[in-house]
Amino acid sequence: MREIYVAQADEIADRDRKVVIDDDLEIGVFRLGDEYYAWESNCPHMGGPICQGKIMNRVDEVLDEERRSKGFRFVDEDVHVVCPWHGFEFNIRTGAHPGDANTRLNGFEVELRDGAVYVRV
Amino acid sequence: MDTIGGKPRDLSEINARTDSRDILAHARQQADLRGFDDVFIVDIDSHIDDGGNWPDVMGYIDDPVIREAASSFGDGSKRGAFLNSTPGLQWQNVFGRIPHGQGLKEPTDGGDVPREIELSRRCMNQMSLDYQVVFPNALLFLGMHPVREMEIHLANAYNRWLVEHVLPVDPRVQAMLYLPFNSPTDAEETVKRFLGKPGVAGFLVTSSRHKPVHANEYMRLYAMLEEAGQVLAFHSHLNWQDEYTSQLNRFISMHAISFVLCNLVHLTNWVINGLPERFPKLNVMWIESGLAWLPFIMQRLDHEYLMRSSEAPLLKRMPSDYIREMFFTSQPMEHTSDKLLEATMDAMNAETQLLYASDWPHWDFDLPSRIWDLDFLDETAKRNILGYNAARIFNLDIPEKYQATAAQ
Numbered sequence: 001m002r003e004i005y006v007a008q009a010d011e012i013a014d015r016d017r018k019v020v021i022d023d024d025l026e027i028g029v030f031r032l033g034d035e036y037y038a039w040e041s042n043c044p045h046m047g048g049p050i051c052q053g054k055i056m057n058r059v060d061e062v063l064d065e066e067r068r069s070k071g072f073r074f075v076d077e078d079v080h081v082v083c084p085w086h087g088f089e090f091n092i093r094t095g096a097h098p099g100d101a102n103t104r105l106n107g108f109e110v111e112l113r114d115g116a117v118y119v120r121v
Numbered sequence: 122m123d124t125i126g127g128k129p130r131d132l133s134e135i136n137a138r139t140d141s142r143d144i145l146a147h148a149r150q151q152a153d154l155r156g157f158d159d160v161f162i163v164d165i166d167s168h169i170d171d172g173g174n175w176p177d178v179m180g181y182i183d184d185p186v187i188r189e190a191a192s193s194f195g196d197g198s199k200r201g202a203f204l205n206s207t208p209g210l211q212w213q214n215v216f217g218r219i220p221h222g223q224g225l226k227e228p229t230d231g232g233d234v235p236r237e238i239e240l241s242r243r244c245m246n247q248m249s250l251d252y253q254v255v256f257p258n259a260l261l262f263l264g265m266h267p268v269r270e271m272e273i274h275l276a277n278a279y280n281r282w283l284v285e286h287v288l289p290v291d292p293r294v295q296a297m298l299y300l301p302f303n304s305p306t307d308a309e310e311t312v313k314r315f316l317g318k319p320g321v322a323g324f325l326v327t328s329s330r331h332k333p334v335h336a337n338e339y340m341r342l343y344a345m346l347e348e349a350g351q352v353l354a355f356h357s358h359l360n361w362q363d364e365y366t367s368q369l370n371r372f373i374s375m376h377a378i379s380f381v382l383c384n385l386v387h388l389t390n391w392v393i394n395g396l397p398e399r400f401p402k403l404n405v406m407w408i409e410s411g412l413a414w415l416p417f418i419m420q421r422l423d424h425e426y427l428m429r430s431s432e433a434p435l436l437k438r439m440p441s442d443y444i445r446e447m448f449f450t451s452q453p454m455e456h457t458s459d460k461l462l463e464a465t466m467d468a469m470n471a472e473t474q475l476l477y478a479s480d481w482p483h484w485d486f487d488l489p490s491r492i493w494d495l496d497f498l499d500e501t502a503k504r505n506i507l508g509y510n511a512a513r514i515f516n517l518d519i520p521e522k523y524q525a526t527a528a529q
Contacts, residue, residue: 019132024150026132041132046488047147052135054218082218084135084144086485089218 038108048085145247157249161508166478222484264330288320297325305338323352328383335394347403395435450478
């Protein structure tokens with residue numbers, strides 16, 4: 001186990017990420033509010049650079065009481081990163097694909113210390 | 122971006138203008154890890170983004186009146202002139218989620234090398250390809266153009282532009298030329314005009330059209346291609362206007378069905394009307410319908426043929442026997458179950474009949490590693506699918522460094 005310095009905590013804006021290279025490893029550290037999450041930038045689908053993808057909220061479909069479709073909405077609490085290669089989406093908090101919990105990102109432990117973000121690999 | 126010793130320490134978000142060498146950096150890493158520089162790889166289907174070069178293409182229209190009329194489009198720029206593309210293609214990028222799905226916007230040097238060649242070279246280097254067969258985006262819809270003659274004008278212009286302007290630059294970039302299939306005699310003229318030109322790998326029919334492939338008007342064309350030893354490919358595409366597909370309200374639904382439906386119809390007509398018996402030496406290829414449709418149509422036609430053989434009197438064997446002798450490209454290779462994919466590849470004789478295709482830069486592209494990483498294939502099968510099957514049917518020169526494995 002070793003530690004990689006990523007950035008000063010305030011260098012990463014809310015709902016943004018920093019993707020760092022450490023030898024053959026690429027790690028994306030995402031910030032949501034005061035929480036930080038680290039994922040390997042290697043999509044389980046085809047190895048795409050997942051952490052360099054767009055950050056978007058999960059899309060949900062709205063049904064009324066008679067189960068009629070009323071269109072789409074964004075779910076604010078479920079923030080996704082989207083693989084720029086093929087569009088696989090993953091929940092930034094859990095690393096899981098929204099439709100297949102077995103398809104998930106490889107994660108790392110994050111530590112905040114003295115205003116800086118570190119990842120243990 | 123931070124750097125350490127000249128190397129980047131961090132990576133930026135990929136957007137619509139990101140250089141494709143950066144987008145495909147992981148493809149290069151995969152190629153290095155698997156030793157792809159020692160594997161002969163041919164990409165049978167990739168696509169040229171036409172937006173920028175379309176005005177140049179318009180200059181190659183034979184008819185002077187139509188050529189002049191192109192100037193009236195796009196505020197005089199000729200961009201998009203005469204095209205019948207539908208909004209469907211613009212939905213490919215999942216509403217911004219897949220930036221390159223809207224076409225590559227990156228700058229190129231603008232030197233003597235055409236942009237198409239430069240973009241193709243970038244892709245070939247990152248994916249470790251030896252040849253790339255390209256096809257224009259704009260022509261994928263052309264079989265549905267409401268003006269029958271426009272298919273001929275635009276196809277000839279594009280074929281001329283490719284043959285005169287693009288293909289001579291780099292022999293690793295090849296093309297299957299567009300056949301204006303709605304006009305059979307003009308399709309024959311296309312073969313006569315371009316057969317044997319450098320870089321012309323074969324001829325292609327875009328499958329989104331309402332023309333039965335068994336119509337008698339096409340027999341002379343097929344005979345011509347068979348005699349010349351040329352591949353006849355059918356490239357599937359979307360069609361959101363058909364009565365059935367027009368019921369589908371999401372791109373995912375339409376794309377999943379439409380890219381298969383057109384080739385299902387054409388392949389069924391091809392087999393049941395006995396075209397494999399009429400043209401036994403014609404190499405027929407089916408592009409971009411994936412693989413999962415094949416076990417379905419093989420079983421379905423065999424099942425019905427046993428009961429209704431009088432409707433297909435030219436057949437001397439089971440329908441699936443003929444399908445097993447056709448050629449198919451791999452992308453988009455449905456791979457959610459090893460068991461089903463292995464059974465599919467077994468059913469279609471993938472080792473000799475399947476050819477790798479990337480479909481780059483479209484949203485559902487596949488890398489060579491998709492084939493290489495399949496545990497149930499042996500190395501010979503992988504090398505055949507990635508390159509040697511293509512070399513065999515397209516008569517491609519195999520570089521010296523691969524001769525040992527090619528001989529095996």
